[in-house]
Amino acid sequence: MIKKLFITSILLSCLNAANGQSYWSYDDHGLSLKMPEISLISVMPTNYTVSLSLGLPKNAGDKPGENIDSKDDNTWLNYSCSMKYRGSYRKIYAQITSGSVPDGLAIDLEVKDLQTQGTGTWGKRYSKSITLSNQPQIVVSGIGGGCTKRGRNFGHQLIYELKLTDIDELIVDDDKTYLTITYTISD
Amino acid sequence: MQYKTICSIVFVLICNTFANGQEIRIRGDVDFSFTYTNIKAGEDYSLETESKQDGVRMDIKKLKRQAYWRVTVNKSDINWDNQVKVYVRRTSSGNGNGSVWGGTNYTLINNMPQTFMQGQGLLNNIYLQYKLSGISVELPANTYYTDIVYTLYEQ
Numbered sequence: 001m002i003k004k005l006f007i008t009s010i011l012l013s014c015l016n017a018a019n020g021q022s023y024w025s026y027d028d029h030g031l032s033l034k035m036p037e038i039s040l041i042s043v044m045p046t047n048y049t050v051s052l053s054l055g056l057p058k059n060a061g062d063k064p065g066e067n068i069d070s071k072d073d074n075t076w077l078n079y080s081c082s083m084k085y086r087g088s089y090r091k092i093y094a095q096i097t098s099g100s101v102p103d104g105l106a107i108d109l110e111v112k113d114l115q116t117q118g119t120g121t122w123g124k125r126y127s128k129s130i131t132l133s134n135q136p137q138i139v140v141s142g143i144g145g146g147c148t149k150r151g152r153n154f155g156h157q158l159i160y161e162l163k164l165t166d167i168d169e170l171i172v173d174d175d176k177t178y179l180t181i182t183y184t185i186s187d
Numbered sequence: 188m189q190y191k192t193i194c195s196i197v198f199v200l201i202c203n204t205f206a207n208g209q210e211i212r213i214r215g216d217v218d219f220s221f222t223y224t225n226i227k228a229g230e231d232y233s234l235e236t237e238s239k240q241d242g243v244r245m246d247i248k249k250l251k252r253q254a255y256w257r258v259t260v261n262k263s264d265i266n267w268d269n270q271v272k273v274y275v276r277r278t279s280s281g282n283g284n285g286s287v288w289g290g291t292n293y294t295l296i297n298n299m300p301q302t303f304m305q306g307q308g309l310l311n312n313i314y315l316q317y318k319l320s321g322i323s324v325e326l327p328a329n330t331y332y333t334d335i336v337y338t339l340y341e342q
Contacts, residue, residue, distance in 0.1 A: 026338040027213040028263070029243060033271060033319065034220040037328040042228035078229030085327035119231050120325035145325045150229030 039090060041079040041185045044152055048075060050181075052107070052162035063167055070162040077111065077140070078155040079123075079185055080147035088187050090143040092123065093136035099179035100134070104170035105162060107132045107179075111139045112157040120146025125156065132181060143185070209250045211258065211339035215243035217317050232322045240278040243315040247285065247339060253308045255342040258290075259300035265332040270325075273333065274318040275303065281310035293318055300338060 055067030081090055094109060101107055110129040114122055121144030130137045140156060148155035164170065217238045226232055250256060262273060274293035281287060285308025294303055317335075 023208070023341045024338055025208070025210050026336055027211050028334045028336040029213045029216050031217045031262075031273065031317065031333050031335050032219065033322075033331040034218070035322075035326050035328050035331070036222055038223040038226075038324070040223060040226065040228035044229070080226055080228055080230055080324050082324040082326070082328050085329065087328070119323065145323075145327060147231050147324050148229050149231075150227060154229060 035082060037084060037087070038080060038082045039185045040081070041077065041092065041183055042150075043158070043183065044076045044078050044150065044155070045074075050075065050160050052160060054105070054162055054164060064164055064170075071159065072161075073157060073159040074152075075158045075160075076152055076155045077158055077183060078148045078150050079143065081143050081185065082145050089121075089141065090123070090185050090187060091126070091138050092140040092143070093184045093186065094130065094132065094139045095136040095182055095184075096132050096134045097180045097182040099177060101132070101179065102171070102177055104164065104166045104168070106165045108161045108163055109139065109181075110159040110161070112159065114148060114154075114156060116149065116154055118146055118148040118154070120144060122146045122148055123156075136184065139183075209254070209256065209339055209341040210246075210248040211337055212246040212248060213243060213335075213337055214246075217242055217335075219319055221322070226324075231324050234322055235318060235320045236322055238317040240316045241314040242317070244311075245277075245281075245313040245315060245337065247281075247283075247306065247308075247310045247313070250285075250309055250341055253285075255305070255307045257305040257340050257342065258303050259338045259340070260294065260296055260303040261300040261336050261338075262296045262298055263334040263336055264298065265334065266329070267331050267333045268326055268329075270323075271319055271321045271331065273335070274320070275335070276316055276318075277304060277313050278316045279312065279314040281313035283310040284308050285310040287313060296335065300336075303337070 050072045053069045054064045057064055108129050109132050111125045113125050123140040123143035126138040126141045273296045276293045277290040285306055287306035290304030
């Protein structure tokens with residue numbers, strides 16, 4: 001028994017001696033950062049209504065034509081987008097979602113490229129211009145993780161133009177027609 | 188007599204064995220989470236964000252009486268984007284008979300240990316606050332993880 005205790009005491013002495021060399025200890029904790037996928041889009045300035053009207057003929061026999069009131073370039077498309085690693089680039093679609101353009105008229109939309117740099121990977125306009133309809137059409141493509149900055153003069157400038165397409169179909173039965181143009185950002 | 192003596196020695200040694208040396212204890216975790224409500228269309232996230240001032244607590248325990256000590260900090264990445272920098276600072280001096288100095292300004296946490304703060308004696312509830320920089324929509328959507336490691340050296 002004494003022999004066993006003696007051996008135990010030697011082992012414990014060794015263990016304590018080993019501990020005695022250790023002048024440090026450590027502990028840790030986790031830190032996490034969650035970044036979601038986002039797609040946010042807005043037309044700036046908010047609550048702005050685009051008003052377009054066709055110019056009166058200058059002379060008898062002339063067609064109603066373009067004038068300063070048939071064009072509007074006061075709105076800008078802003079967006080922020082965050083995507084997964086190697087996720088697919090996003091596009092922006094435009095369409096008329098309520099109301100319809102009166103017969104004999106069309107609304108063309110030109111989407112400009114960014115004139116002030118954004119952050120990350122922003123998109124490019126898809127075509128020089130489109131004629132708005134109730135079908136979604138791509139107006140911006142190639143949007144990666146990035147943003148345009150917010151406000152007027154940032155993002156893609158939108159230029160609407162009212163055009164006469166067929167005077168024979170033009171019927172003036174109402175002084176104003178209201179349309180809703182919707183922009184959607186999607187894969 | 189010999190038997191009693193050896194028994195006493197064994198008892199002391201057992202007590203000594205289980206009475207470990209200095210100990211650092213960390214309580215709490217830090218989770219930074221962003222949602223689409225944090226920004227408006229066109230905007231980027233704020234480049235910097237801070238955690239709560241008291242989200243993580245550090246205790247310095249089991250020192251030799253009034254021993255001097257220092258604490259280093261480093262991170263051990265599990266899944267982390269190097270674009271995001273992690274900083275830490277202490278927002279309190281803790282409770283107890285000890286004292287602490289350094290660590291009140293934000294220290295960038297690298298993967299290599301570096302001295303964060305120093306002190307003397309036992310302390311509880313040293314609060315730690317974290318700051319992240321480099322947060323942007325450019326960062327791929329994901330949940331990123333790293334471990335923050337504190338090492339206590341008794342001097």
